[in-house]
Amino acid sequence: xxxDAKIEAKFWKALRSDMTVFLGCDGAAPRPMTAQLAGDEDHxxxxxxxxxxxxxxxxxxxxxxxxxxxxxxKGNDVWASANGRLxxxxxxxxxxxxxxxxxxxxxEDGKTDPKLRLVRFDAGEAELWEDxxxxxxGFKALIGSDPKQDFQDKTAHVRLDT
Numbered sequence: 001x002x003x004d005a006k007i008e009a010k011f012w013k014a015l016r017s018d019m020t021v022f023l024g025c026d027g028a029a030p031r032p033m034t035a036q037l038a039g040d041e042d043h044x045x046x047x048x049x050x051x052x053x054x055x056x057x058x059x060x061x062x063x064x065x066x067x068x069x070x071x072x073x074k075g076n077d078v079w080a081s082a083n084g085r086l087x088x089x090x091x092x093x094x095x096x097x098x099x100x101x102x103x104x105x106x107x108e109d110g111k112t113d114p115k116l117r118l119v120r121f122d123a124g125e126a127e128l129w130e131d132x133x134x135x136x137x138g139f140k141a142l143i144g145s146d147p148k149q150d151f152q153d154k155t156a157h158v159r160l161d162t
Contacts, residue, residue: 007128008158011080012042014073023048023121025067025086027059033119035069036098044084044160047094048119049103057117060088069121082126082160089118123160 001009015021015035024030033048046069050057059065067086072079095111095118107113 004158007078007130008160009042010130011071011078011128014078015071015080018071018074021046021069021071023056023067023069023086023119025056025059025065027065028055030068030070031056034102035071035121038094038097044121044123046121046123047098048121049098049106050088050117050119051106051113051115052117053115056086056119057088057115060086060117060119067121069123077131079129080126082123084121084123084160087120087122089120090116091118094118126158126160128158 016037019034019036020032021035022030023033023035033050035046035048038045038047052058052061064085064087067084069082069084070080092111095116098118099111104110107116109116
């Protein structure tokens with residue numbers, strides 16, 4: 001497995017565990033959202049529940065937009081920034097598949113709430129980073145080692161849609 005593939009695998013594992021990302025686009029400032037994957041495979045699309053009365057819901061109701069997702073794992077050992085296409089969906093099969101008690105708390109009329117929408121994020125290019133602790137880097141510099149050498153294998157430029 002290549003270094004990029006290892007970092008990407010670590011990203012997908014962290015995302016499945018932590019799930020909270022910042023998602024935004026032109027007209028909708030980035031906000032924390034809960035990412036969901038429809039299957040067991042490590043690739044998109046990513047899905048988010050939203051409402052027609054949120055900035056994101058309003059902006060996407062008129063057009064598909066290019067958006068940005070950023071992520072930091074709970075342990076701050078994996079970070080990601082990805083660009084991709086954002087679109088709205090009312091697909092009842094996907095809503096059923098992704099529905100859970102945490103989502104239900106936000107929608108008074110449940111799965112048939114007229115304001116309920118899914119945001120589909122088809123990620124393209126992404127930058128992924130693993131922890132490059134400045135404390136460790138400082139220690140290595142003190143003992144005469146170059147910390148940049150170790151950090152070269154801790155970044156990846158990947159496509160998340162494959």
